[in-house]
Amino acid sequence: MEFLDCEDEKITLCGLIQDLGFLFVFNNNKRCIAVSENVSLLTNTPLEKYLDLNIDIILAALTGNDKLDFETIEDSFNTSIFYRFTEKIIINNENYDLSIYRYNDHTYVEAEICNKNQLKPNRLYYYAKYLEENKTDIWKSLTNIIRQIINYDRVMVYQFLEDSSGKVIAESKSENIHSLLGYRYPEFDIPKQARELYTIFLARHTADIDGATHKIISNDRADIDLTKTSIRALSPIHLQYLRNSKVSASASFSIIKDGKLWGLVTCQNNTPLHVDLAQRHLCTFLTQFATNHHISNLLKKDIELQNTMHILEKDLKGDLLINRDTHDVLERFGEKIMHIMNADGLYLKYAKNEKSFGIIPDRNQLQEIHNFIKNDIGIISSNQYKFSSGINQLPGVMAAEILPQSDWKIYLFRKERLIEEIWAGKPEKHLQYDATKKISFPSPRTSFDAWKQITGNTSSPWLKIEISFLERIVFLIQQAIAKRNAEIEQLNKDLVRSNNALDTFSYTLTHDLKNPLSSIKLGAQMLLMKNDIPRELLLKLANNILDASALITEMIDKVHELSKSNSVALNLEILDPKSNILSITEIAKNQYGVDGLDFKMGEIIPIRGERTLIYQLFLNIIGNAVKYSSKQKNPKVEVYSTQSGTMVTYFIVDNGIGMDLQKENNIFDIFQRLSNSSGYDGSGIGLSIVKRIIDRLGADIRVESAVGKGTTFEIIFENAE
Known part of the structure; x- marks a missing residue:
């Protein structure tokens, strides 16, 4: 029996568009290679007649004139910031948005019906001003504005968490529906290929989950990639998911942060309702505007924290360079490091000593962590560490070896947080079997009733900025130790030189002083032995004795000088x-x-x-x-x-x-x-x-x-x- 996972569904090759407009696809020769089957309604012309027509002919048929020159439009794709050409047109007395864009060597011409109530462009300033004035809770402000623009029953900001599940962090809704604020959604609700699509194409919508759809007819029956097609129909699995959640219309706008999908603005309506191109463009812009504010706020908080960390690093470095007792410095800064890291405990281990602050695990658990990290280099961190023994009250662990292959270590700990999570339905998959295709595939969830779960054995996660801070602290300590080792090595070299010099002058006392002493001795003996010494000889003996005495004094002075300094200058x-x-x-x-x-x-x-x-x-x-x-x-x-x-x-x-x-x-x-x-x-x-x-x-x-x-x-x- 074959199994089809949600991620295997080719959602961009569905071959269907919603009943909101028309689609034409052209090759590099500007010849039509595919059309939506409803194009025959435009001029009562059979759709086969459109295939292989030149793009300019079809543009003239859509607009009722030949003012649109595709060559000029195509040049704008290459020479300007616009990757999609849009213009208002009228088809059968109805207002449409004409979109022309390129994707994977194909040119797409899309005509999408406009809403009756046209969006007023001059409101953009006031929307942006509202977000600016209410940026304290930027996501809540964004849901308020988007709900006003598209008039949906519910607008939510849905953030992807570290485990790829999602959580509703902001919401604006009608009074007659229950709130989903704080609800969690499992990862498989939005499969991988859907997330990839949301990163490429930032606005998706379906006006009516039960509305009519139209096939794409191609001249060679090849699948047409609808990745950037606004009126692409949703996959059957996604449509059923919306039905099960009692939603009739849906729209979403991607929140992109640092080039990655951070979350979605998810919009739901209980009755069919179209969000046209102008509305989607405005909502996409405002979503990015709010995202920039969110990033700016995060950067501001990061800068404040980094400044605090920088001051501590500067003070620590200064003390490490001045104070030769590294242990003493670390113990004085230990509590500050613990608080700045939002930790509940800190443990310092030296070769023959240790120091702890706050709450730390017992001795056996410390040894377990030591055994766990001994073969690793760098910072080890977890907010779900499970000890094999004792009470597991500190699942948040960050550990680093200050000196590799040594007993110098620093550990940080965070206490367990018991979190009551509310899920929109129990997060579990159910398989469905298609007897015709003999395929099993995940069935869309049918229940979205609140399902509570208490999560334990986890702490608040360690932030990247905190991990980076500990890396810098460890590096500062290593620098200080290396400097100290270099100083010791230099002192040893100076000591060797000093000892060598000392040896030299020590030998002088026992060896070289014999010569001047002999000279003094000989002179004294001659003075004692002879009574009548000629004045010339007397002067010579006296000078010899004085010279020898001066030499002895000079040698002794050298030894004394050596005893007061590292080396003899x-x-x-x-x-x-x-x-x-x-x-x-x-x-x-x-x-x-x-x-x-x-x-x-x-x-x-x-x-x-x-x-x-x-x-x-x-x-x-x-x-x-x-x-x-x-x-x-x-x-x-x-x-x-x-x-x-x-x-x-x-x-x-x-x-x-x-x-x-x-x-x-x-x-x-x-x-x-x-x-x-x-x-x-x-x-x-x-x-x-x-x-x-x-x-x-x-x-x-x-x-x-x-x-x-x-x-x-x-x-x-x-x-x-």
Whole structure:
């Protein structure tokens, strides 16, 4: 048995027009390909005679003259804002509205009878003014005006809801009929293809549900699409639906919002009554006028809410950026967020803490929500959430993970609303069987008596603007956390640099201070050992002691400076290290007892650096060169420099014990001593200090060495500002 759904009915290919006028259809060659069968009444000419006639000939027959030139009319479709040409004409002493329009490569010529009482155009201003002055309840005002224009018993505004069912939200009616205000209608009362048609063609009507209809006769018996034909007859199922609801005439005007069908102005009359083209055009215009007011009011409310949200976002962002305790900020703003979202409860979850406001579910239900959203990204919302355990008092749930794959979450809750809904008849389908066609199809509803239903386990729906607001709040929190993480990362980097610098100067206290202390010690010993010291030698010893003391003081100051700041600020300047090199070499000779050292100093080019670090750098490298050459038969150390552009390279060359660079581990690692260095004092700190200083100065260092043949250090400085 075949089943025919309401949505399968081809309502635009019904092949019938109402007994309100005549219809002609033309192809691209301007030849008539179809006519309504009643056209024979126009001139007592058989309808077959009209087929294949040129459009201008038929227009002349309809108007009684040849003033209408279709070529001019057709040009207006392409060059102006008008997609339908209309003009008043007289046929057999009756006033008609002539309409010419194009649809799907066909041209339609439609003649529709006018009502006896002609609409007065000058009333448009007053209708618009009435809507403007009564815009507080714009839909009620619209029903009042349209009922006055078409004189129907009932005019309703019918809004489509989220589940595609509908609800009467405004009504104007005669006193002798009962109200349908607030009544609900099921989705299947207006099938999908009907809604699509209402989006394309904004005004439909039937003057008499039991009135005569006329077939469309085409030359090739093809179905003619009547999507935009004003006098198209309604489908049999729709006509029966109107009969069952005790309506004899019907009209409707589409409410289009954002390009979608938002609702209908539905008009019903208990007796047959025609709404002619002029009336429909005016009602369509006023419907759109009211729709624009409705949209404007919604935008105004949205703007007010957005301004409130924006102020909260601004305050939240400011506090998040200033206050490092994100938890504290969120807890202070939690109640404000809850109220602005029209929520009854809010729950904040952190890694090791939580905070709630208002009414929230129990612990098991919170865990259930957590399990539900853990694999989702973004905002999850529902106004009909069903908990599997506990009392289901909060079906309105909106949830978001602040940090993915973490325990940072924000949940909002709304309480259940018990709604008593009144339906126009029980919302259920009944099937009817056609034994002739062997088809089952939905039967139009027969009962429209009030049927009450109490709806529970639902909350007020979450608005798009509310969802968007929570998305922005989550983004602000994520930004603050990311900024905080970036700050922590930077602090860690600064800490590493600080520790490195601290290490450098700490090593100085245990390693590099030995040299100036040795100089002081030697000077003091000579003063004690000799009674008659020549004045020249005395001055020299005193200067050595003073220089060594100054160096120690400077090094200690650096350590103290480091202890008060994140990193040591380097005071870079152009330095001439010649005197330091000579002093360091002399001290090293005395320290390691190298009396016969062959020391050569070539050209010494000034370099850009920090005074203390440069001293330490040469102290460690030259000190090592002297130390590891000290036991050679003819110890040699040479220091010189070269320049290439802004780059200055210093060479420190010795003929000491050397090293195997392929076998040795990184010689710059701390406490790393050479495998052949036994018998030489040292702790493996010197070259580590050298590497840290090189990094701090932005210099570079290279080493060439061979076991038993000595070592060459190259230090490359950048002298550019």
